[in-house]
Amino acid sequence: MNLSRRENLTGRVFLIVLILVTLLPFVSMLSAALQPRGTVPSGLTWPSDPQWGNFADAFTVSNMGALLRSSLLIVAGVVPVSVLIATMAGFGLGQLRVPGGRIVFGLLLLGLTLPFEAVVTPLYYQMQDLGLLNTRWAIILPLIGLYMPFAVFWMRAHFSNVPVELSEAARVDGSTTWQLFWRVQVPLARPAIASLTILMFLWTWNQFLLAIVLVDDPAKRTMAGALGAFQGQWGTDLVLLCAGSLLILTPTLIVFLIFQRQFIKALIQGSLKG
Structure with a gap:
C-alpha cells in the first residue's frame, strides 16, 4: 500500500514538473509581450501595467487577417485531400488483398524516414518548372505528398485491427467493396x-x-511561415515579436484543446498498432 502511494505521489510530482517546464516558455513570452513597447524584457517578470494593446498592434502591423485567411486556404487544400487519400489507401492495404500491397507499404515506411530538409531543394526546382513558385499550390501539393507515408500508415494500422468477420458479413449481405468501405469501415474509423x-x-x-x-510573399504563406518575415521586420521590437508569436500559436492550441478527447480516443482504440 505504501509502495502504491509512493508511486502515485511520484507520478503526480513528475506530471507537475512536466507541466511547469512545458508552460514556462509560454508564460515567459506572455510576460514579455505585455511589457511597454520599446523596452527589452529581462527574465520572467510580470509587468506592473500589462500592455494588452500590444496584441492588437501585432495583429495590425503583421497583417494577421490576411495571414489567417492564407493559412485557412492552405489547410483546406491539404487536410481533406490527405485524409481522404490516406483513408482509402489504408483501407486497401489493411483490409483488401491488393497485389503488391506489401511492397507499397514498405515504400511508405521508407518515406517515413525522409526529412523535409532532404527534398526541399528538388521541390523548389520542380515547383519552378511547373510555374507554381510563390503560390499557395507550392505549399499544398508537396505537403499532400509528404504527409502520405505517415497518414497511410496511421489509417492502415486502424483498418488492420478491424475484425475480418465484419467485412465477411457485409460481403454475405451483398455489399460491394465501395459499400463496405463507406457504410461499414469509415464509420468505425471515425476516431x-x-x-x-x-x-x-x-x-x-x-x-x-x-x-x-x-x-x-508572406501573405501567401502559412502563419508560421510568415513569422520569418515578421521577425525580419520587427526583430528589434521583442515585445511586438512575442505578441505576434503568441497570436500565431493560439489557433493550434485552441484546436488541440477542443479535439483532444477524439485524439486520445483514437490512441486508446489502438490506431498506432499494427
Missing part, C-alpha cells in the same frame, strides 16, 4: 480519421520550412 485530421491541421498550420523557401 482514427478525426485524430489524423487534427494532426494534419496542426502540422500544416505550423509548416515553416516549405513556406519560406517556396513562397516569397
Whole structure:
C-alpha cells in the first residue's frame, strides 16, 4: 500500500514538473509581450501595467487577417485531400488483398524516414518548372505528398485491427467493396480519421520550412511561415515579436484543446498498432 502511494505521489510530482517546464516558455513570452513597447524584457517578470494593446498592434502591423485567411486556404487544400487519400489507401492495404500491397507499404515506411530538409531543394526546382513558385499550390501539393507515408500508415494500422468477420458479413449481405468501405469501415474509423485530421491541421498550420523557401510573399504563406518575415521586420521590437508569436500559436492550441478527447480516443482504440 505504501509502495502504491509512493508511486502515485511520484507520478503526480513528475506530471507537475512536466507541466511547469512545458508552460514556462509560454508564460515567459506572455510576460514579455505585455511589457511597454520599446523596452527589452529581462527574465520572467510580470509587468506592473500589462500592455494588452500590444496584441492588437501585432495583429495590425503583421497583417494577421490576411495571414489567417492564407493559412485557412492552405489547410483546406491539404487536410481533406490527405485524409481522404490516406483513408482509402489504408483501407486497401489493411483490409483488401491488393497485389503488391506489401511492397507499397514498405515504400511508405521508407518515406517515413525522409526529412523535409532532404527534398526541399528538388521541390523548389520542380515547383519552378511547373510555374507554381510563390503560390499557395507550392505549399499544398508537396505537403499532400509528404504527409502520405505517415497518414497511410496511421489509417492502415486502424483498418488492420478491424475484425475480418465484419467485412465477411457485409460481403454475405451483398455489399460491394465501395459499400463496405463507406457504410461499414469509415464509420468505425471515425476516431482514427478525426485524430489524423487534427494532426494534419496542426502540422500544416505550423509548416515553416516549405513556406519560406517556396513562397516569397508572406501573405501567401502559412502563419508560421510568415513569422520569418515578421521577425525580419520587427526583430528589434521583442515585445511586438512575442505578441505576434503568441497570436500565431493560439489557433493550434485552441484546436488541440477542443479535439483532444477524439485524439486520445483514437490512441486508446489502438490506431498506432499494427
